[in-house]
Amino acid sequence: MLHDAPQVLIALEQSAFAAAIRQSSWAYMTANVGHILALMVFVSAVVTMDARLLGAFAASPPATVVRPARRLAALGLLLMAGTGSMLFAAEATHVATNPVFQIKLVLIGLGILNALLAGRLLRDALEQTPAFTPLPTSARLAAVLSLLIWFATAACGRLIAYF
Amino acid sequence: MLKMLALVGLGLGLALPTAVIAHHGWGSYDAAHPITVTGPIETLKYENPHALITVKADDKVWTVTLAPTSRMQARGAPPEFVAVGKLVSAYGYASTVDKGEMRAERITIDGKTVELR
Numbered sequence: 001m002l003h004d005a006p007q008v009l010i011a012l013e014q015s016a017f018a019a020a021i022r023q024s025s026w027a028y029m030t031a032n033v034g035h036i037l038a039l040m041v042f043v044s045a046v047v048t049m050d051a052r053l054l055g056a057f058a059a060s061p062p063a064t065v066v067r068p069a070r071r072l073a074a075l076g077l078l079l080m081a082g083t084g085s086m087l088f089a090a091e092a093t094h095v096a097t098n099p100v101f102q103i104k105l106v107l108i109g110l111g112i113l114n115a116l117l118a119g120r121l122l123r124d125a126l127e128q129t130p131a132f133t134p135l136p137t138s139a140r141l142a143a144v145l146s147l148l149i150w151f152a153t154a155a156c157g158r159l160i161a162y163f
Numbered sequence: 164m165l166k167m168l169a170l171v172g173l174g175l176g177l178a179l180p181t182a183v184i185a186h187h188g189w190g191s192y193d194a195a196h197p198i199t200v201t202g203p204i205e206t207l208k209y210e211n212p213h214a215l216i217t218v219k220a221d222d223k224v225w226t227v228t229l230a231p232t233s234r235m236q237a238r239g240a241p242p243e244f245v246a247v248g249k250l251v252s253a254y255g256y257a258s259t260v261d262k263g264e265m266r267a268e269r270i271t272i273d274g275k276t277v278e279l280r
Binding site: 024026029161163 | 189190191209210211212231232233236
């Protein structure tokens with residue numbers, strides 16, 4: 001597989017950084033564990049945020065739940081990107097040509113796009129909606145999309161090993 | 164919101180054709196027909212996520228996928244155990260995609276068998 005992968009991936013896989021991850025007795029393992037721990041932070045924040053958009057925790061004004069949860073989700077995503085890059089670099093040519101990984105990348109793009117668009121389009125509704133008041137349908141749609149996309153992303157992540 | 168959905172659809176449409184260059188993972192091994200590959204070790208990569216050796220068997224040179232290095236160490240298979248030149252017997256499953264590759268369930272070297280799963 002190495003020979004028919006794009007040059008940039010071969011270079012990444014053969015870099016000193018990638019070799020160090022493969023040859024260390026703890027680096028790959030640590031990145032792998034860290035990726036899962038970061039996922040726990042990320043998904044707990046995402047589910048909390050989306051649950052509020054869908055009408056849960058109605059006694060709290062939506063902005064008081066969504067804003068901090070969103071920051072926590074961003075932190076989790078950043079940690080996942082860091083640990084994920086280490087895992088990717090170690091086996092760049094194999095992983096990049098894996099169909100499930102390619103789907104996962106697209107899903108991550110869609111998930112971020114959905115979060116950015118929702119953050120922009122729902123800003124006013126979020127600020128102005130008091131407790132015990134349903135948010136607009138668009139907010140609930142964004143939450144459902146978010147849950148679907150991120151759960152599918154996580155499933156793809158685990159499935160990379162099997163395809 | 165419609166714009167968002169349109170973008171999502173567009174993204175999926177653009178993305179799926181890229182999925183045609185495929186590689187395989189842990190799922191594509193023929194577990195119904197275990198094989199044993201025997202011969203001298205020609206190369207060793209004692210690396211993560213899985214250590215790899217190439218073995219010069221009678222029919223061809225096999226790439227044999229072993230285990231993560233921490234597990235190899237814990238099971239009594241440090242780099243010296245799988246050193247180049249040693250005679251190995253690897254029991255496991257051939258890849259259904261990569262004809263020269265197999266995943267070893269256990270290896271025997273110098274009369275000592277190490278379980279890798």
